[in-house]
Amino acid sequence: MLYMRSISDDRTSRAIIRDESLRLFAVNGPGTVTVRQIAAAAGVSPALVVHHFGSKEGLHQEVDQYVLDVFEAMLGELTGESGAELLDPKSGASSLSEAFARHLPDGSPVPAYVRRLLLSDTDAGRLLFRRLYDLSRSALDGLAAAGLAAPGQDPAVRAAFLLANDLALFLLRDRLTEVLGTDPLSADGMARWAPEMLSIYAGGLNATPPQPQGEAP
Amino acid sequence: MLYMRSISDDRTSRAIIRDESLRLFAVNGPGTVTVRQIAAAAGVSPALVVHHFGSKEGLHQEVDQYVLDVFEAMLGELTGESGAELLDPKSGASSLSEAFARHLPDGSPVPAYVRRLLLSDTDAGRLLFRRLYDLSRSALDGLAAAGLAAPGQDPAVRAAFLLANDLALFLLRDRLTEVLGTDPLSADGMARWAPEMLSIYAGGLNATPPQPQGEAP
DNA sequence: ACACCGACTGAACGATTGTTTAGCATGCTG
DNA sequence: CAGCATGCTAAACAATCGTTCAGTCGGTGT
CATH class of the missing domain: 1.10.10.60 (Homeodomain-like)
Known part of the structure; x- marks a missing residue:
């Protein structure tokens, strides 16, 4: 220190x-x-x-706003580089949470702060979630337009479902690391998590996808 | 008051x-x-x-233990009534979170407390999550044995994925209520949420299940 | 009758809280 | 040079924190 x-x-x-x-x-x-x-x-x-x-409260508000700005800037990079492909099963970044972890320095306290904001019943938290929800909606729209996913009976709920699942990985990261023995947001962990998630999103719980090993270049 | x-x-x-x-x-x-x-x-x-x-700390520990006991008792009722069908798409209670909300009085502070425990980086929280994870594993085993779901390439991750998705509904309840206009854990909200979730779990994001309306008795 | 015990309170304890105040440097501006 | 804002600190402020203490009250056993 x-x-x-x-x-x-x-x-x-x-x-x-x-x-x-x-x-x-x-x-x-x-x-x-x-x-x-x-x-x-x-x-x-x-x-x-x-x-x-x-005052301490003034500091608190300024830190909130600062994190919101950092978050927004990071979203700008993300949508800039990958457009509506944030939830695209074919893209490398198959998870918003994972992209989130990738676009910040390793020891950054911002993810933990954002997590706290999302769960905090404050206007800042509501704003943050609303922003992510809108992103999820437009991502689903993009997938639907490309024929990669059906909008479902209730697109609002489907987008919320996908977002909630994505954020669960982020909110429960430590707990999942404990039971799995691997941080699901690390490279190794994502290699385990992503195929399972994509398999379910592709064909449901009963689908048996072709063994992804030994593929010709 | x-x-x-x-x-x-x-x-x-x-x-x-x-x-x-x-x-x-x-x-x-x-x-x-x-x-x-x-x-x-x-x-x-x-x-x-x-x-x-x-001391205040003594009170805190006792309340933690009390909530753990209440939670365990509730799990006893759940597994008693529905066995391994906790995650069964065919069962009425399609969500652990929803069953959780159903088995406690309306204004009960226990769910909010459990939520805090799950996110709290304490032994009590770890215990709670481990308990739910084991439940999710055995539920997935049950579904696999019944031919209702494939265990996947990595059953540990698949069970964790399903659990995390379920808990997301519980952890983000308020935020989801805001963007959807309906509490997803209420009866009305579940009527919107469950079909979307079950559709994805049944056939993935591309499946177009038969319109569930106008079915003969 | 007395003694005792647990539930309970009012008042105070020292420690810690966020905040205020007075003042010391430093550097820019006239 | 004087004047004045700026960055910053030591010390103290009243308020509130968790906890302690002395003592009252109502019952219970002897």
Whole structure:
């Protein structure tokens, strides 16, 4: 933990405070983290935290907005590179959660924070979920237009079902890692998870897809 | 809020404290709920809470164990009435989450508490999830033995996938209610959700099942 | 009758909470 | 140079936290 920021950290103290509180909020929840903990993690005095953000609540809101922005920027990259193929079984990124994990640095606290937001009964969380739902709807529309999936009797529910399943992987990641022995969002884990998921999405629980091994180039 | 327990409440003060803290923990999280809030909700002094449970942490552990017991008792009823048919597409209760909601009184705080446990990175949460996972495995085994579903290339992952999807409905209930306009765990909502889910599980995203309307008795 | 015990409370304990205040540097601007 | 905002801290603020303590009350056993 020593020398974390001692050598050439060109972030302003304000940015450091924001980053450190983002990290602490993601791990422990905004309610239980104290201003003094944040100040200590950022290497400043508690008074400076209030000086820059007005109050702990002000800091909380700014961190929320910051995460929302990061998330939105990441969505921009995703739709930019793969269009409506986010849920496309043929694409490499077969899961929104997996793409999410791929587009952020390894130790980033943002995923944990987003997880907390999604489950948090706040406007920020509602906004986030609504955004993902709209994305899921348009992705399903794209698949339907391409003949890759049927819109179903109730497209709204079908899109919600696919989104919920995708997010479940993200929300229950740690629990699934425990019972499976592999992090389902890691490369190895995805290699186990994706075929099973795609098989069900392709033909249901009874389908027996051809053995995917030994395919000619 | 008046007269909540004023007329013939034969619970002991200890039980009232436990119930009220269960309710408050479920809503706000154990970390942010204060002993004084619990005492006020139970209509007793803060000192009595400590007198009965040793400390706030002691109370917390006892409530955890209590919820675990309630949950286990409910699982007993479920497996007693429907055996391995918990995930059976043909059974009326097509979702574990839905059965969960059905077997508890309407305003019960237990589901919200269980939700918090499942997401909480505690031994109690791990225990709970492991229990559900084992149930999902045996349910999948049962379906496979009955020829109703293939075990898949990786049965462990397939069981985890089905469980995660089921729990997603439970974890994201409020968010799904917002975007769908219907609580997916209510009777009306399940009538929309179940056919879509069963259709995908039966034949994948491309299947077009026969219109289920106008069927002769 | 007395002693005892468990349920229970009011008041206080020290620790910790978010926030305020006064003041010290530093650097820019006139 | 003076003036003034900016970044920042040490110290203290009242409020609230979990917990402790002394003591009251109602019953139960002897």
